[in-house]
Amino acid sequence: MTDDLVVMLTALNQEYKAVRERLTGTEVLKHSRGTRFEVGTIRGTSCRVALGLTGKGTQPAAVLAERAIQHFSPVALVFVGLAGALWDTPLGDVVVATHVYAYHGATSEDDGLKARPRVWETAHGVSQVAQHVARTGHWARDVPPGTEVHFGAIAAGEVVHNSRSSAERRWIREHFNDALAVEMEAAGVAQAGHLNGAPIAIVRGISDPADGSKTTEADRKWQPTAAANAAAFAVRLAVELIKEQELIAMDDNTTSDDRGTVRNVTTGPVGIQAHTVTGSTVHQNITRRGDGPTDFGTELAALRADVTREHSSGRLDDATYQAARSELDIADEALGATTREGKQKFVLALKRLGGLLGDLAGPAAKIAALIVAAKGLS
Structure with missing residues (x-):
């Protein structure tokens, strides 16, 4: 869907x-x-x-x-x-x-x-x-x-x-x-x-x-x-x-069954996999390039280039390519807003973009890192 x-x-x-x-x-x-x-x-x-x-x-x-x-x-x-x-x-x-x-x-x-x-x-x-x-x-x-x-x-x-x-x-x-x-x-x-x-x-x-x-x-x-x-x-x-x-979709991404087992679903890289983890605390981080703040405009431009490259190579069909471009446009537009609603719009566009490009490891990892960085903004 x-x-x-x-x-x-x-x-x-x-x-x-x-x-x-x-x-x-x-x-x-x-x-x-x-x-x-x-x-x-x-x-x-x-x-x-x-x-x-x-x-x-x-x-x-x-x-x-x-x-x-x-x-x-x-x-x-x-x-x-x-x-x-x-x-x-x-x-x-x-x-x-x-x-x-x-x-x-x-x-x-x-x-x-x-x-x-x-x-x-x-x-x-x-x-x-x-x-x-x-x-x-x-x-x-x-x-x-x-x-x-x-x-x-x-x-x-x-x-x-x-x-x-x-x-x-x-x-x-x-x-x-x-x-x-x-x-x-x-x-x-x-x-x-x-x-x-x-x-x-x-x-x-x-x-x-x-x-x-x-x-x-x-x-x-x-x-x-x-x-x-x-x-x-x-x-x-x-x-x-x-x-x-x-x-x-948000409810489905983190759900629990009757026994209290939590199931996490991600479109980015997986840092740990196990059949069951109980009585433990697990920390998972996505490493970003450099120690400074993320330049979201530059990262979006790089993602746009990645999407174009994947489409040119045939790994991305026309419909998905157009949908990905639309999400990048929405993210670009939201980037200029300073309100909380603008941030939410930016993150949602990235999430939808991640769903579209989930089969492409490189772009998917970049999107996951951008989502983490965007959520960390005040």
């Missing part, structure tokens, strides 16, 4: 742009089959997003969701975009799926069409984080006042709905009457997540009432607003999901 990256996918360019506006330092990453992703950092954070465009429909969304999961191994995949309202969900509000219905499953019999739906629930942890984001309200700082988040079912199929009385609308009301919104991609994305064991979140902005009153003029107003509102919530959700993963 890439502990600091969330994949975000959209069906439409308007939705894509709404997410991209919240990213900085984006770089294009091309999949071997031609799919293009833009990998950037959420403004004001060290959290990364891989952004991709699927086009309309459940099938392309499913294929590209699986492709993204396999390529990036993200903390989570968030599908962001527009949806039509059901049950008068207000325009501009955000709907986050608690579960997704694939409403087109059915069997046709002499006495009518009988529903055979499939449903995927949002992972409990993702749902809990999303509820927290909605409660705190920080996500809503740049959206219109009064914009709300609703949690409930989303119905997904291959039909664009714009009627209150059509057979398709009656079908949804009869068989899926708890759905708050209707759209065309979530079922494919949810199944891709299920098959790959990846947490999925569906975040939709309500752009129209899907009741026959949809107009071009109304779309010009509400589609950009709904896309921006959904993007604002999705980006904040991504930040919180990455923070959650970092906390889990």
Whole structure:
């Protein structure tokens, strides 16, 4: 798993742009089959997003969701975009799926069409984080006042709905009457997540009432607003999901079992190995070159050169190389901050860099030494 990256996918360019506006330092990453992703950092954070465009429909969304999961191994995949309202969900509000219905499953019999739906629930942890984001309200700082988040079912199929009385609308009301919104991609994305064991979140902005009153003029107003509102919530959700993963990783790095045995995990050189150490105190130090204070700027420049060299030699693949460069950029930026938060950001970037380069002994040792030195700063 890439502990600091969330994949975000959209069906439409308007939705894509709404997410991209919240990213900085984006770089294009091309999949071997031609799919293009833009990998950037959420403004004001060290959290990364891989952004991709699927086009309309459940099938392309499913294929590209699986492709993204396999390529990036993200903390989570968030599908962001527009949806039509059901049950008068207000325009501009955000709907986050608690579960997704694939409403087109059915069997046709002499006495009518009988529903055979499939449903995927949002992972409990993702749902809990999303509820927290909605409660705190920080996500809503740049959206219109009064914009709300609703949690409930989303119905997904291959039909664009714009009627209150059509057979398709009656079908949804009869068989899926708890759905708050209707759209065309979530079922494919949810199944891709299920098959790959990846947490999925569906975040939709309500752009129209899907009741026959949809107009071009109304779309010009509400589609950009709904896309921006959904993007604002999705980006904040991504930040919180990455923070959650970092906390889990920190807990996993030092854990104890029921017998009190402590297990330490490191990506740097190991000074001592033993099956069990009891009743003893072990001191482990990493030696730095020279006795003076560490020049972090010089060390980061040396690491950047190492990363470039390892990539040129073929020992570092393109995706890892780009991810390592991004972490070095974050560390460089954090180095200029004098606050405690800046120091923490610097150390976290180094830790993530160490995870990326753990198989390369030389760079890994340098990173471990830098982390020790950085932690020793007042």
